[in-house]
Amino acid sequence: MKFLQKILRCFNLLPCPACGEGDGNGDNDFCPQCREKFGRIDAANHCRGCGGEKSGVLAVCPLCLQEKKRPWLDALSLFRYEKEAREMILKFKSGDHPTIARPLGKIAAETLRAEKWQFDTIVPIPLHFTRLWKRTYNQAELFARQIGKNLDVAVIDALKRRYTRGKQAARNRTKRHQSTQHLFIIKDSRHISGKDILLVDDVFTTGATCDAAARVLLKAGAKSVRILTVCRAVGHTKL
Helix, strand or coil: CCHHHHHHHHHCCCCCCCCCCCCCCEEEEEEECHHHCCCCHHHHHHHCCCCCCCCCCCCCCHHHHCCCCCCEEEEEEEEEHHHHHHHHHHHHCCCCCCCHHHHHHHHHHHHHHHHCCCCCECCCECCCHHHHHHHHHHHHHHHHHHHHHHCCCCCCCCECCCCCCCCCCCCCCHHHEEEEEEECCCCCCHHHCCEEEEEEEEEEECHHHHHHHHHHHHHHCCCCEEEEEEECCHHHHHH
């Protein structure tokens, strides 16, 4: 296997999925140049409310202090949703590049190990079936499955999205939260009850989607919920 990887790397047959040209290490990894350009969030200084960066000694950032109490124990995001990281996410979710899930899963697994998070099950945020049909895959599920593969943790498709909310970018925080009411239902609570859950999505903006999903999981008997997203939106209060 290592010999095959050397051959693939020698001819760059599996290049970086973000730029499509850089050295993918024979395994579709992000190249060093792309990794450097992504705005990585310091996990050691993350806000437990949104996963973004915080300042000061409090556990949450000033923005999360203004929010109602989050239903999860902690939250982590890997990158700031800006510039190259934003382009990578848009390519992943709408550009038909599912291979981006592999390097994201590796980075997430490394981060979770370093933070020593403990959880029994990984649950991805689902797409509505109409969007899944158009997109052909759920980027959050692919990301979750790569994390599960790297950490040897089960991934459970536990949630069902009851309706699609349309475009969210132009909605403010209040309207986003209103649009997520009764958004999710549990498919089977047997895999949820008594479990510590890692809830996974692509981008954390106001947290309305994660809030709705976490509350449903807790109501179904989950012991706890933690949030992991690929990116934390920057300047989301302007929405």
